Amino acid sequence: MTALAAGTRHPVTITLNGQPRTGHAHPRTLLSDFLRHELGAHSTRVGCEHGVCGACTVRIDGVAQRACLTLAVQVDGRRVDTVEGLAREGRMTALQDAFHRHHALQCGFCTAGILMSLADWLVRVPKPTEAELRDMLSGHLCRCTGYAAIVRAVMDVTGQTTESVHV
């Protein structure tokens, strides 16, 4: 049985965007804080810290999850992907490109989380309907209310046209 004492910082090793990285964390340290403060991966935003806003969404072993509802010690030995890992050799992914083209971000605070959700979800649902997409996006809050452009970008990158008159 793994037993980690409350008052001690324990080594945590993850594969962050393909690179092995080690830091130290108290048992109570959230993955979101571990990524930002311990590993310096600042793209993962911290919003509500109770799983509602979606800004801290990362992929753990490929699966999109809330970093603020995950303890750093729970991901020891696992793969964590953040938005820093999407672009390859300075080239954005098609999804990021579509966000750029459609102005699907304003202040950008929610964007990293939304991109990480989509990076997982679009593998499972490659041709979503607009209704399915809007349902998935309900797990993210964009306080700039830029959802229309986000929907446009995703429908574009999946080779579809938007249907809603509101978009």
Add this chain to the structure above:
Amino acid sequence: MKPAPFDYLRPATVADALAALAAGGDDARLIAGGQSLMPMLNMRLVTPRTLIDLSALPELRRVEVADGWLTVGAAVTQNELLARPTLATEAPLLAAALPWVGHFQTRNRGTVGGSVAHADPSAEIPLCLVALEGEVVLRSARKRRTVPASGFFIGPLTTARAADEIVEAVRFRLRKPGAAYGFREMGMRHGDFAITALAATVEADRIRLSVGGVADRPTARDWPRLEGAALDEALNAFAWDLGGDDDQHATATYRRTLVRRLGRAVIEDAQTELTP
């Protein structure tokens, strides 16, 4: 906010977890997906001395179909169950209700057993468990016992689970031949907590309506195949019996209205499926 300090235990077997739980007593909390517990820890609504992590236990991650039951290990995530290709034929009510549990991102981590153990009165999975006359398998270092859903949920966040027990599995009855199911929910947004959630089972000679988010626990009522004014009267009586409270999301009056209106609608959904 951040959680208060706690010791973290990750047992390799259920037996180890049970021993740790027995040793930890009231100061220990179990965590599976943590999609309800982690917010409570972050807000310091709970401050356990020890956190026992069940999420990685292979023994709790099985799904089995046998003897008329769909048995779901407590650490199976909500999206893993939803992705089961045969779920819609095994338990159509669950297939209809699971997309309403939180959001895609929280279902990726949140577990079936965790939702049942948490026992939020508005939660969809406890509602389905009551609707499908399911059971909860509880295990302590001393013994294993099975509690029917009707006796498991006692009140808000309160269950029949003893302090030294873990929810090992949750058992839903498989689809009955000749039965049809319906599910409806009203919330502020899809994925938010349900103001009222309703599940209907319609069989040749029976209607069963189960309601979450009104009483202090998911509650079911059985009727013969009522129709018209008789069904309205039965729904009205059920709504008053459920009661409900005013809170920041809705008034008790609104919740009872939803029981009457959506109750009829969800029963009609199931009836339509039964006799197209």
